Amino acid sequence: MSIPLMTAADESSFWFGxxxxxxxxxxxxxxxxxxxxxxxxxxxxxxxxxYFAVKYRRREGQDVxxxxxxxxxxxxxxxxxxxILVAVIFWYGFEIYMDIRSVPxxxxxxxxxxxxxxxxxxxxxxxxxxxxxxxxxxxxxxxMTSKDVIHSLWIPDFRTKADCVPGRFSYIWxxxxxxxxxxxxxxxYCGTGHSEMGALVTVMERSxxxxxxxxxxxxxxxxxxxxxxxxxxxxxxxxxxxxxDGSAMTGPTFVWAKSGAKWQEPREVTSGRNPIFDENYIQQxxxxxxxxxxxxxxxxxxxxxxxxxxxxxxxIIAYLKDLNGVGQ
Ligand code: CUA
Numbered sequence: 001m002s003i004p005l006m007t008a009a010d011e012s013s014f015w016f017g018x019x020x021x022x023x024x025x026x027x028x029x030x031x032x033x034x035x036x037x038x039x040x041x042x043x044x045x046x047x048x049x050x051y052f053a054v055k056y057r058r059r060e061g062q063d064v065x066x067x068x069x070x071x072x073x074x075x076x077x078x079x080x081x082x083x084i085l086v087a088v089i090f091w092y093g094f095e096i097y098m099d100i101r102s103v104p105x106x107x108x109x110x111x112x113x114x115x116x117x118x119x120x121x122x123x124x125x126x127x128x129x130x131x132x133x134x135x136x137x138x139x140x141x142x143x144m145t146s147k148d149v150i151h152s153l154w155i156p157d158f159r160t161k162a163d164c165v166p167g168r169f170s171y172i173w174x175x176x177x178x179x180x181x182x183x184x185x186x187x188x189y190c191g192t193g194h195s196e197m198g199a200l201v202t203v204m205e206r207s208x209x210x211x212x213x214x215x216x217x218x219x220x221x222x223x224x225x226x227x228x229x230x231x232x233x234x235x236x237x238x239x240x241x242x243x244x245d246g247s248a249m250t251g252p253t254f255v256w257a258k259s260g261a262k263w264q265e266p267r268e269v270t271s272g273r274n275p276i277f278d279e280n281y282i283q284q285x286x287x288x289x290x291x292x293x294x295x296x297x298x299x300x301x302x303x304x305x306x307x308x309x310x311x312x313x314x315x316i317i318a319y320l321k322d323l324n325g326v327g328q
Contacts, residue, residue, distance in 0.1 A: 020182055020203070021158035021174040026096045028159070034089055100160055103173040107141035110134065114144065114151035114164035114186065115302060117193025117250075118240035127217040130235040131200045132184060134176060135209045141173045147302045152188035155201055161187055176203040192250055193240055220311055229319025232312055241300065244323060251301065252294050256324045259294070263326040268295045282317050 012018050019025050058064070110132065111122040122128045134140045144153055146164040154161035158174045176182075186197035204212060219228050233239055233254075241251035246258040253259045256277075261267055267277040271292035275281050284291060286308065289301035308316075321327040 016159075017157045018180075018182075019157075019159070020176055020178065020180065021155075021160065022177060023096065023099050023174075024157070024159040026099065030089075030092050030096055033092070037085055037089075100172075103141055103171050104139050107139045107173055108135055109141050109143055112142045112144040112153060112164065113147055114153065114197075115147040115237060116149065116191055116240070116300065117186075117197045118237040119153075119184070119186075119197070119199045120235075120237060121199075123213055123217075125213065125217055127213060128235065129216065130237065130239075131202065133202045133204055133209060133212060135206045136179050136203050137175060137177050138206070139173060139175050141171055144170050144172070149190050150188050151186045151190050151197070153184060154187040155182060155184045157182040158201075163188060179203050179205055196240075220315065225315045225318035226322040227319075228312075229315035229317070229322075232308070232316050233319060236304070236308065236312075238316075250297075252297060254320055254323060261294075263321075263324065269293060270295060279317050282320060283313055286313060286316070 013028060015031065016024075016028055019028060109124060112132075113120040113122070119130060119132075120128050121130070121132045142153065144162065144164045145168065146166045148166060150166070151164040152161055153164055153172070155174070158176065160172050160174055162170050162172045164170065180203050182201040182203070184199045184201045186194055188194075190197065215222065219231055223231065233242075233244070238254075241249050243249050243253045244255065246253050246255040252261070256263065261277050264276060264278050266274040267281060268274055269292040273292060275284075275292075287303060287305045289303055290299055293299060
């Protein structure tokens with residue numbers, strides 16, 4: 001089946017959000033088709049059943065009559081019609097499924113890494129963000145995996161989703177004809193932060209997309225270390241577990257006064273080593289989060305060794321120091 005490009009009928013329906021990918025219209029059409037068949041048969045069967053129950057109810061002075069055992073023409077009708085209907089549903093279901101699952105060649109690829117609890121999107125130039133931006137009206141392929149448990153990436157407006165599985169890649173593809181913003185969610189229960197595992201999806205005209213990617217990639221060139229650190233905090237997943245307003249999350253808050261951390265003083269950790277809380281401590285916590293934990297917290301973080309440059313780590317440390325008013 002050829003994939004129809006979206007026409008004017010791409011607005012939200014009662015059941016679904018905007019049809020924002022090329023195959024969204026097909027998915028909605030099949031959903032409506034199945035729903036209306038179900039509705040018609042529900043009314044027909046329940047209606048006739050109720051009517052007969054009343055019409056042939058047991059009355060005073062009437063004996064129970066023997067039921068007919070067989071009616072060939074009636075049985076043919078109620079076997080053949082549903083068979084045709086489910087065959088049609090299967091045919092369209094299979095065709096549309098193949099359109100969605102068969103990834104075309106020559107796609108714009110974005111690597112997706114899911115983790116507890118957030119998303120990393122990596123573009124062909126190596127740039128990593130926590131939001132997904134894609135060029136408008138081009139075939140985009142997401143090459144997806146997970147750092148820890150099974151997550152599932154779902155973009156409701158595109159009508160597509162697939163699991164992100166540790167140790168392997170899975171793929172989805174889409175083509176979004178119009179510029180706009182959409183939401184992306186994790187749709188596989190993955191622990192405490194599951195319900196907040198969302199990200200913004202922005203479809204941009206190609207030249208705007210290229211300009212954004214170029215500017216956004218140069219995180220250190222365009223920002224002070226403090227601002228670069230803040231961007232890294234937001235983009236690289238720190239924000240999924242560590243608050244900067246003192247509120248309790250999976251990991252200790254980065255507001256040190258609230259987490260019991262005192263700059264350049266010993267920090268109580270599970271190993272009993274109680275290291276001095278300084279730049280070395282922060283760097284080690286990023287590289288080897290499993291080495292020791294702040295008392296009262298459980299292991300939850302994957303290592304960032306090899307994923308953040310020294311410049312990145314320096315910027316994150318600068319941001320944390322600035323946030324807590326030390327070292328200035
Ligand atoms: Cu990740 Cu639910």
